[in-house]
Amino acid sequence: MGYSYDPENIFAKILRGDIPNDTVLETEHSLAFRDLYPQAPVHVLVIPKGPYVSYDHFAQEATEAEIVDFTRAIGKVCALEGVDSHGEGCRFISNAGSHGVQEVPHLHVHVLGGRPLGRMLPPA
Ligand code: DGP
Numbered sequence: 001m002g003y004s005y006d007p008e009n010i011f012a013k014i015l016r017g018d019i020p021n022d023t024v025l026e027t028e029h030s031l032a033f034r035d036l037y038p039q040a041p042v043h044v045l046v047i048p049k050g051p052y053v054s055y056d057h058f059a060q061e062a063t064e065a066e067i068v069d070f071t072r073a074i075g076k077v078c079a080l081e082g083v084d085s086h087g088e089g090c091r092f093i094s095n096a097g098s099h100g101v102q103e104v105p106h107l108h109v110h111v112l113g114g115r116p117l118g119r120m121l122p123p124a
Contacts, residue, residue: 003061005051011106015049025076029069032077032111041114042081042090046074052107054096074109083113091117 090113
């Protein structure tokens with residue numbers, strides 16, 4: 001069974017302009033906006049404009065132009081938000097599927113920074 005994209009997910013509505021967002025960056029194939037429930041001083045979500053459920057879906061099926069644009073958008077967000085790793089750095093998180101506890105089924109990379117973030121995962 002392949003990937004199935006739900007066009008009624010909240011980020012699809014943001015992309016259609018049906019609900020507002022606090023945009024940090026928009027490019028041809030990507031959009032970056034602030035998380036509604038920030039967990040760090042910098043908490044930006046970077047999403048592709050295309051209908052991809054998760055990072056693995058995107059990595060398997062997106063065009064090279066989309067992949068380059070999305071990757072560069074993440075880099076630009078780090079520079080814009082001052083969280084590049086030549087400074088104090090940040091964390092990139094992309095939850096996928098049920099084990100990954102993904103709440104919104106449209107690929108998003110969380111860019112988190114502006115404070116020490118602790119270890120990657122809590123103890124099991
Ligand atoms: P995840 O659990 O990785 O699927 O994260 C979903 C994130 O999306 C979560 O940090 C909260 C955020 N979020 C949910 N609804 C909205 C919304 O309507 N606007 C914005 N900006 N963020 C949202």
